[in-house]
Amino acid sequence: MITLNDYLYSGDTVLKILQKYTRDLRKEAKLTHNEIDLMHVNFLIQITELLEHNDFLTAQSQKIREFYKYMAHEYPFLAFTFKGRIKSLIRAEEKFNGYIVEYIYDYYTKHGTYPPVSELKNKLSCFRDFIAYRIVLCMPKCHLKPGEDQETASIRYLYEIANVLPGFLEERGFTVESAYGVKKSTSPLLNEDVKTYYRDYICGTSGEGYQSLHITVYDNSSRSFMEVQLRTQKMDDTAEIGPANHLGYEKKQQDERARRDAIPEGECVYFDEAYERGMRLLQLELADLDVNMFSAVDNSLINDGCGLFRGRLILPYEHLSRFQNDVID
Structure with a gap:
């Protein structure tokens, strides 16, 4: 069996x-x-084409920048960042194999x-x-009303911006996709x-505390799908450096092993291969990899200059509240 791990050294x-x-793999x-x-x-060809022929990303990110300019004009008191990325190769490979394992396990358990x-x-x-x-925003404390909670205020503006986003993108050549009832917002x-478009992970928090709004749109000019995530700073911290990040790795290993125990080995080649590929990726010691433009001290200290592990950045925009340092009487 061929695995991605075989090519990372x-x-x-x-x-x-x-x-x-x-x-x-084709052979x-x-x-x-x-x-x-x-x-x-x-699936791998799609990733390759994104990395090789990414001229359309310039045009796409310029359209996204229009919403950044809209927010800077309408919400000058907010601090926020816009980031874009192409999914990393390791994460994409994990997800593809994870889908196979999860679907076969659920189907087998039921039928x-x-x-x-x-x-x-x-x-x-x-x-x-x-x-x-990803759009991450925060209401600076200096702009809060007396007795107002910072996260509550940030969430209020997050949903207000989410209400505007679908129509804004539709006017610029994107088609907003239905979420088909998955994580429908309450x-x-x-x-x-707009509720039918969003997967709301804020109302239904995961066990690790992950929170975010997700919406999927189709770029008609480039004929590609893209996802937009909206978070407050606190939500982003939880996902990136908090328990949703730290515990996710260990929990995923436990979940995958539980599925392996439930499916008799040798009965389903698709499950066996996907499980093995996924587990090998989870057990990677990143410091041992030898991939051009990538280096790591350990699995926490990583310098990814090629989109292998953390994804390839498309854009970074940052707006710091222009009134953030005002003197408040």
Whole structure:
């Protein structure tokens, strides 16, 4: 079985790794008539094309910048950042294999048998976040009203901005996608006419405390999907440096092992291979990797200059409240 790990110690660039992994995986999939591995190959090709032909990202990010300018004009008192990234190769590979493991496990638990290949292939065609933008905002304490809580005020503005975003993007050539009822918002701060578009992880907090609003849109000019995430600073801290980040790694390992115990080994090659690929990635010691433009002291201290682990940045915009340092009488 071929895995991404086999290509991470050669000193190659990320693009070279993708090309070799794709070539060898295609060759093996044809020999074994493995339809899921052929889908895996197409998945890797999509990532390669994003990294090789990214001129459209310049035009796309300029449209996103229009919303940044809108916020700076309408909310000069807020501090906020806009960031964009192409999903990292390791995270994308983890997610693809994780989808296989999760879907087969859930199907087996419910039906006592394995899903048809056609259903599994349909499940694997739903990736929408290769490109993602994140808006993080905060209400500076110096602008709070007496007795007002900072996070409560930030959340109020977060939902207010979320109400405007879908229509703003539609006017600039994007098509907003339905969330199909996944994590549908129950917040009274989100307008009814946009609730169908958002997956609201603020109302239904995860066990690790992860909170965010997610919306998926289709860029008609580049014919690509992208995801926009909206968070307060506190939510972003929890996701990036708080318990949602730290515990997620250990919890994922526990969940994956529990699924392995439930599925008899050798009965479903698609589960076995996806599980093995996923677990090998979870066990990577990043400091041992030899990938051009990437280095790490350990799994916490990482300098990723190629989008291998943390993703490749498309844009950084930062707006600090222009009144943040005003003297308040």
